[in-house]
Amino acid sequence: MEIQRAAALELTREQSLGLLRSMLLIRYSEEQLVKCYARGEIPGGMHTYIGEEAVAAGVCAHLRNDDAVFSTHRGHGHAIAKGMKPERLIAEVLGKATGCCQGRGGSMHLFEPEVGFYGTSGIVAPSILLASGAAYKFKLEGSDRVGVSFFGDGASNNGAFHEGLNMAAAWQLPVLFVCENNMYATEVAFAYASRSTSVASRACGYNLPGVEVDGNDVLAVYQAAGEAIQNARRGNGPTLLECHTYRTRAHAEGMRDAGYRTQEEIDSWKARDPIRLYKENLLRGGIVASGEIEALEAELLKIAEEATQFARQSPMPDPSTVALHVFAES
Numbered sequence: 001m002e003i004q005r006a007a008a009l010e011l012t013r014e015q016s017l018g019l020l021r022s023m024l025l026i027r028y029s030e031e032q033l034v035k036c037y038a039r040g041e042i043p044g045g046m047h048t049y050i051g052e053e054a055v056a057a058g059v060c061a062h063l064r065n066d067d068a069v070f071s072t073h074r075g076h077g078h079a080i081a082k083g084m085k086p087e088r089l090i091a092e093v094l095g096k097a098t099g100c101c102q103g104r105g106g107s108m109h110l111f112e113p114e115v116g117f118y119g120t121s122g123i124v125a126p127s128i129l130l131a132s133g134a135a136y137k138f139k140l141e142g143s144d145r146v147g148v149s150f151f152g153d154g155a156s157n158n159g160a161f162h163e164g165l166n167m168a169a170a171w172q173l174p175v176l177f178v179c180e181n182n183m184y185a186t187e188v189a190f191a192y193a194s195r196s197t198s199v200a201s202r203a204c205g206y207n208l209p210g211v212e213v214d215g216n217d218v219l220a221v222y223q224a225a226g227e228a229i230q231n232a233r234r235g236n237g238p239t240l241l242e243c244h245t246y247r248t249r250a251h252a253e254g255m256r257d258a259g260y261r262t263q264e265e266i267d268s269w270k271a272r273d274p275i276r277l278y279k280e281n282l283l284r285g286g287i288v289a290s291g292e293i294e295a296l297e298a299e300l301l302k303i304a305e306e307a308t309q310f311a312r313q314s315p316m317p318d319p320s321t322v323a324l325h326v327f328a329e330s
């Protein structure tokens with residue numbers, strides 16, 4: 001497959017800055033979470049999205065609150081890009097009553113239906129089927145809403161991937177499948193787990209478009225996702241979008257990050273940090289002045305810090321409410 005580069009995009013200044021804002025808010029919120037984890041404030045596991053922010057930002061910039069996103073175990077970035085407030089995210093990951101699921105869910109059970117965010121998940125690959133199911137509903141109701149599934153390279157070797165793509169193509173469902181190919185599933189290289197390391201090329205087996213982009217280039221993601229989402233809204237069916245990217249931290253916090261990848265490889269991807277690349281792009285194009293970027297960074301850092309303060313000061317859920325929100329109430 002040929003990697004698509006962003007052609008000249010007609011973005012307003014507001015749209016250009018919106019992409020940066022989204023990526024920075026994800027990065028700063030997660031950097032706060034990393035510190036919380038190190039301080040022992042987070043019950044359970046936590047997978048960061050640091051290094052992959054351009055994917056969530058570029059895709060979700062095209063989505064409305066009534067579109068449905070289905071995420072992964074590495075889903076903080078998807079949640080924020082889709083509109084979850086950092087304090088609702090951070091409080092949830094800390095297990096607090098003010099979190100988006102009132103402290104019941106944690107990092108891998110984040111939900112915010114009001115903004116169309118239908119969950120992170122500890123199970124690898126179901127987002128592919130769930131997004132197809134939502135898209136089936138949208139098609140039946142005759143709306144132009146879309147379902148979006150984020151998943152990793154590892155998930156593309158799960159049966160759900162093949163079932164989901166086949167059905168979505170057969171029924172021409174309004175869904176976008178976004179593979180975040182970060183080259184590893186936990187510590188297993190994709191090149192070891194699969195004879196073909198191109199995910200996008202698998203689309204032709206199901207007769208839907210497969211597109212491959214540099215997932216650290218937010219404009220390339222934005223452009224490809226925009227075309228795919230527009231196609232879905234117009235009734236032209238699903239697209240598989242493969243975004244090449246990299247997580248620069250260990251698979252999960254507290255895990256080792258050696259023995260399966262080299263420091264040189266990590267450094268080479270850090271040098272292509274998506275936020276850095278995009279800032280350079282904005283400055284080069286004269287779209288913003290460096291002082292404006294610094295002001296935006298200060299504003300968003302403050303939001304992330306205050307969200308963390310809010311989460312820390314929030315109460316744990318009251319034990320007497322443990323049975324609430326477990327079953328639907330009539």
Ligand SMILES: Cc1ncc(C[n+]2csc(CCOP(=O)(O)OP(=O)(O)O)c2C)c(N)n1
Pocket residue numbers: 073074122123124125151152153154155156180182184185186251
């Ligand atoms: C169905 C299922 N199989 C295996 C696991 C164990 N597991 C958790 S994360 C992970 C790796 C997933 O890799 P990938 O889909 O590439 O996502 P990444 O972590 O790289 O973002 C695995 C195998 C799981 N949670 N669910």
Ligand SMILES: [Mg+2]
Pocket residue numbers: 152153154180181182183184185186
């Ligand atoms: Mg992976």
